[in-house]
Amino acid sequence: MENKFMQRAIELARSNITNLKGGPFGAVIVKDHKIIGEGCNEVVSNNDPTAHAEIVAIRNACKNLNSFQLDDCEIYTSCEPCPMCLGAIYWARPKKIYFAATREDAEQANFDDSFIYKEVSLPIGQRKIPTVQLMKVESKAVFTEWNALNLRIDY
């Protein structure tokens, strides 16, 4: 069963060898043993650097579920999620992750996954993209207003 779903994720990855929508990555979301969302990488065709397979699949599944959470779902991805996609998975909260190839395999195909994992773990001042803090007090005031809000929906 697990292999059948992973086979579909790999098939979606391979589709970009001919479709060239983006990199060779695919993902599916499964709930109650059924696929409820799919995605392949569409970075190039959509001019969207966030359109990785996992992000596309999560958005597709959430639309189908009419929910911003993937309760009791599993995600199958043809390659270990990059930090962006792993973060997206944590926000979507599925119960399990299956992956096939690794960040090192992606690196050998010239993708930045390993590099970005290293950057995310560094203190802000040591990262390659210069990062500057401004107006902390003014921004923190918005959180104070938010915390006092009765109508807010947490996620």
Next chain:
Amino acid sequence: MENKFMQRAIELARSNITNLKGGPFGAVIVKDHKIIGEGCNEVVSNNDPTAHAEIVAIRNACKNLNSFQLDDCEIYTSCEPCPMCLGAIYWARPKKIYFAATREDAEQANFDDSFIYKEVSLPIGQRKIPTVQLMKVESKAVFTEWNALNLRIDY
């Protein structure tokens, strides 16, 4: 100048105190001293856990630029990017990041940013979401096909 753009990001964050599209976060993308993309958090209104302010702003700016890269751009975000958004920023490759509030400020407003930073840095086997590898050989074969492809567009 920097404060003017951050002020706009904070204004977008504050708009969700009344609009309730999602959490109180805003971001703008700037190129040549002009705003070329904006976003506020739309997780709840769009049923999209990936619709953080930075992701929405990056997608908006890339659409306007007709490109999957934010060359020579700066991003201003009302709060330190979470790992998902920081990953998205690295894939989009702007030249500089400005942020206001911190992951700790977000944590005090009940958001998972700090927790997700810790998880992303852990070895796979120690993370809270169980993660299993399957079919590495079959998936790695797709990268081999990709590496042999002349038509591919790298990003």
